[in-house]
Amino acid sequence: MSPVPTTVENRRHTSSKVQSNLPLDAMESSKIENSSSPSEDVTAEQNSIDRKGSQVRDAETSKDDHQNSTQGAASPIGKTEKPVTAERASPDGAHSDKKRKLTDEPAENPALDKDQHRTKRKRLQERLQKNRRRGKTPPSAYSRRDDGPRIQPDARPPRSPSPITRSPSPSAAPIRQRKRPGGGARINSANMEALKRRQEERERKREEEAQRELRDRGVHDVVRQHYNAVPERGREWRKTDSKIKGLRSFNNWIKSTIIQKFSPDEDFLARNNGNGWTGGPPTAPDEEKRLIVLDVGCGKGGDLGKWQQAPQPVELYVGLDPAEVSIDQARDRYNGMRHDRRRRRGNPLYHAEFHVKDCFGESLANLSIIQRVGIDTNIGPNGSLMSSRWGGGGFDVVASMFTMHYAFESEEKARQMLQNVAGALKKGGRFLGVGPNSDVLSAKVVEFHKKRKEQLAAAGAQEADSKEEGKYASEVLEWGNSIYRVRFPRATPEDGIFRPAFGWKYSYFMEEAVEEIPEYVVPWEAFRALTQDYNLELQYRKPFLDVWREEKDDPILGPLSERMGVRSRDGTLMVNEEELEAASLYHAFCFYKV
Template sequence: MAGDEGTEDAPRPFDAKRRKHGNEPPLRESNGYTRHESESRGKSRGQGRSRDRDRDRDRDLPSIDDELPQPFDAKKLESAKKRQRSTSPSEQPRKLKRPGQRARISNNEAAAIRQRHEQRERESAQAATDGTTATAHAGQGGINDIVRQHYNAVPERGRDWRKTGSRIKGLRVFNNWVKSTLIQKFSPDEDHTPGAQQQGRDMAGAQGHELIVLDIGCGKGGDLGKWQQAPQRVQLYVGLDPADVSIDQAKDRYRSMGSQGGRGGGRGGRGGYRGGRQPQQQQQQQHLFDARFFVKDCYGETLDDVDIVRQVGFDPSPMGRSGFDVVSMMFCMHYAFETEEKARMMLQNVSSALKKGGRFIGCIPNSDVISNRVTKFSERTAEKKEDLVEEGEQPSEDKEEGEAEETAEWGNGLYRVRFPGKTPEDGIFRPPFGWKYNFFLDEAVEEVPEYVVPWEAFRAIAEDYNLELQYHQSFKDIWESEKDDHILGPLSERMGVRGRGRGPLLVSPEEMEVANFYVAFCFYKV
């Protein structure tokens, strides 16, 4: 055994009583040596050595008691002496070495640094123009503030201008039609009876259930009218957005809807959402749902601290029976993919807010389109380098001062996508978070940073939160599959997407290219 071996190997104290003739080592003399050893050593010593030196040596030898192991005493330990570090003479400075390739900043990193510096200068200039004090934003707050400031600054031009004066009016109505399609197809419960809304009553089940909707990133309330026309009646609508100006505009839009036709402020009257069934006569008289609006960051914070959300039900477990029927996230989820923490917080909020069987619908940038564009850019870059080699020139990674690194960029006269840094040559974004690009859309978005949402990664993470995919289509494919639907087809004519009588598509090729930059989805909570 290991313990026994340690005991046998330990030194034993000297015991004179245990000595036996012939079995113990020979006795040593006072000088520590046996008589035979002393005689041998004496013969070998030179005549030049003095007897005094021999006596001094013998006196310094340890005794038998000194050789015995002594008990450990921490008090006798001496503290380590601090080593004095010599300073280099000032007149002899260290010779600087040129950093190796691994230590140098790459061209992409240098370009990214320059762009971040320019971005900070633009933010400071904007803050000075507004008469505010520039504040340094760190961590997750930086991008959130940029996006919030942008959408707060977008002017409200009115419906008439959007229908007549806008250069992207075809794109606007087409995107709105796609969102209406999602609401028409996936907002109703599975047992909802089609046509009940038009009949002035809801026949969705024995309980007469009405929808409770959570709209994350509701913006200015542009989808309020779409929910008013939902096939299953909406009882409560909760709109959340980080931009406070947008929330104020959404409240104004809701009040305007309530004042039209003298229908009051909402389905619940002044009492608001009651969480229960109302008398049928009252339901038929009040046509506008109850709505609540809050300024909220739904990606960096939990929704558990929003009172109305907690009242409806906020349960992360898959067996939760209470909660919202639908969570909608239109054209905003890509901001959550700045970091994995934000993406998971977003999905945690969605899943916890949904009841079992609830639907999660939304629109995001099409990662397949982005990957194809990035791959083509990498191929063109490689071809340029090959052409230089064939012409006898050596491709150089060094750039002149002020010359920016060429990065993936594409668009047309209406929109532009530009990556500030290096992109993967194969178009596969690994890891799936933090791949920033700048997006510009005429009349709508001014170079706002957005993030790639790699579809398969998003789908896999959603499964971790009990969200199962039911639908995934590009905007172009949605149009091809739904344009002749008996409900969605006529709706496209009324909204101005196509001419009357199944007329031609009223969306220009440039606008359609922008629209195809997006996909729509629907998940069910299982």
């Protein structure tokens, strides 16, 4: 018998016969096994309807062919179709045993299968129509398939039509009422003038503060640059060629007198003074308690030799000055004292340290040497009661030689200076120094105004514009001689009382020493009242000429004046009248820390 032709129609016919011969349960099982996933049910049902329709048509055709074959069980064609159909349906030879088994079984009751197919198709069509009415569209067969649930864009929750309300933030401030832009919201003329005045006052204060800072920095820089520029001419030049050598010697003797009288502590004076209370023998220098000295404004170190000759030996000397060149020269002078053994008389040489520091505009608490010795930063009117009673620094003596007048540029600087001084001193410590005498300046101011009034009265020209509202004179006050000069650039008080106590600037000139640098009046009574806030009590104050008259015949200070060139061995004063007039501007003082 000739082989069955393997065409597409034959393969389709064979497949239709196999499917039509399957029982209903097997067909349902096959559909369940071949189904993909729940998410593809709609697509699978549509494809199943098309496939069942073709199977029904193929089953009718195969039914006619099956009735024509009367020898169905022994026919060789039926036996040869199954391997040919299986072989053509799967060219690679990988056949399913289950499929072969189902193919071998003969179809039973094709009419029942046809009714079942029609019932299923109708049920699927009804389901599709119901889904369409519900708005569900079957997905495309070519859409991407995944196992996860699909989120449709319309599945988002609908937006609430009500506006979003936020809870008010808690605030302690009351709710500011809003005003309508009308007459009630406008600022009247009185309020506008007040606002303008406040704005002008704020601007004026800012300008004054900026000018004060600039002026303060300018004065500080001028003074520092001036002393940096003063050349160091040496000891021999000062003794022989200087035009003011008598004044230099006189001022140095005054400073030595203050150091000799007030640098020793009370215990030292009691033990070593023949007229003291103890009456005991003098103590050997090695057994004496040594002093710790702080010199604010030490300059070029001109007082190092004076401290070397102090009655009570010095253990440590700390020199501070804002001028860098002056500090270098002071350090060089101290090193020269260490190497010059011929001039090392009396006490052993002390240890000295020098630092660049503005002692009036800054606190000294940040210097390491000051911290090691000790300083009380709580001293003053804002300090605690315990600090006032038990606090204190570690220095025995604080000296200020010709420097304190720079601190009275402002009250802040004056208080900073006193806080540094009082904070560094221990209980019973001494604050000694020399500076311009405000009594002399006040007397010169009063004398100037008195003479001016007499001249105006004699000339009969008392014009209103020649006075400053009857309180201040507009003319420049100036006096001096060939070696010194004092000049007030602004109006001065007619009564000679400087109010307020700070900021009264004048320019001072000294031949070979000072070139028209700004200085400030130190009203003494105001200064003494200020020192009480820092536990400083005044013990001594005298003008230079009074110090000379009282101490020139002292058994120690008298011979010292001869050695320093103030007077000759026969007692003749070696200071001329102009130099004495220049020296009369200054006074010496000493405070005790209580």
